Amino acid sequence: MNRTQIKRSKILKMALMGSDALDSRTDSFFMKSAKIALVVTLYWFISITMVFLNKYLLDSPDLNLDAPLFVTFFQCLVSVLLCGLMGVLARWCPGVVDFPSVRFDPKISRGVLPLSLVFIGMITFNNLCLKHVGVAFYNVGRSLTTVFNVVMSYVIIKQTTSFRALLCCAVLIGGFWLGVDQEGAEGSLSWVGVMYGVLASMCVSLNAIFTKKVMPVVDGSIWKLTYYNNINACILFIPLIAIFGEFSKLFQFDKLDHFHFWGMMTLGGVFGFAIGYVTGLQIKVTSPLTHNVSGTAKACAQTVLAVVYYDHIKSVLWWTSNLMVLGGSFAYTWVKGLEMKKTQEQPQAKGTSAKNDSGV
Secondary structure: OOHHHHHHHHHHHHHHHHHHHHHHHHHHHHHHHHHHHHHHHHHHHHHHHHHHHHHHHHHOOOOOOOOHHHHHHHHHHHHHHHHHHHHHHHHHOOOOOOOOOOOOOHHHHHHHHHHHHHHHHHHHHHHHHHHHOOHHHHHHHOOOHHHHHHHHHHHHHOOOOOHHHHHHHHHHHHHHHHHHHHHHHOOOOOHHHHHHHHHHHHHHHHHHHHHHHHHHHHOOOHHHHHHHHHHHHHHHHHHHHHHOOHHHHHHOOOOOOOHHHHHHHHHHHHHHHHHHHHHHHHHHHOOHHHHHHHHHHHHHHHHHHHHHHOOOOOOHHHHHHHHHHHHHHHHHHHHHHHHHHHHHHHHHHHHHHHHHHHOO
């Protein structure tokens, strides 16, 4: 068979089968793209809504409830109940709901305790920061997480950071200080809120490091970790609520018997549980790098929405500080992504070189 006959047979095969194959590939690409878009949209919706909802619970003049520890405790309690419910549904509907069996084990709870202490600090300082600063400034107030990641990685595990990544951190720090300066110039700065934001950033960084250490205790299951983390948090929050006098504030709270209050509190807990699920889902359908980029873009959208919703007027320098924070975060993610890709390619290059040297 000559080349002309081969070409004709290929053309005939493409004519008979190529259209269906092309349609199948197009449908597959469309469905995959639609799934990614849906998951990213869901992540944005839940994350942004949760911030606005927590701001309402923590600092709304309609509620006038000064009990941030109790609000955080109740959200942890809802997460524990939802983990138990999901575990039951997984046993009843194994083909529909995929969730690990969660039964309390004191030994596992003790193993997770070091992480739980950091977890309590993270969620408490996050909520305290949100209570004292506006939603528009919230992203800048907690923008030092990446910087603390670099510092803690070096201090705890002696991991060094490239010069380009350090430059990105410098941009982040510059954006943070410019944002603080501009909030002060507008008369809306809360130094207490800034302090809580810095502490929240540090705890977020420590939480990531401790999570890696504790994961073997829960057999690598993020949902078991969520379950035990929130159980430990519920237990530890009770004495803290008593120490800071929030029980007396609750007894004096005039909306304690209102359905609206408990409905909003429960909704906040549901969204707090859901953000863990959609975060893992977004990473699964995209990648950790894309998740970080999506989170940076979400923070930008959240800031714009807050400015519009609360009818704020911000200066050019204020917006510049936000752009520096967002740009520094995106650049750091991009730089680390390139470094990880280069690290993964090096063993392959060495393997290929060895094969060439051996003549295979």
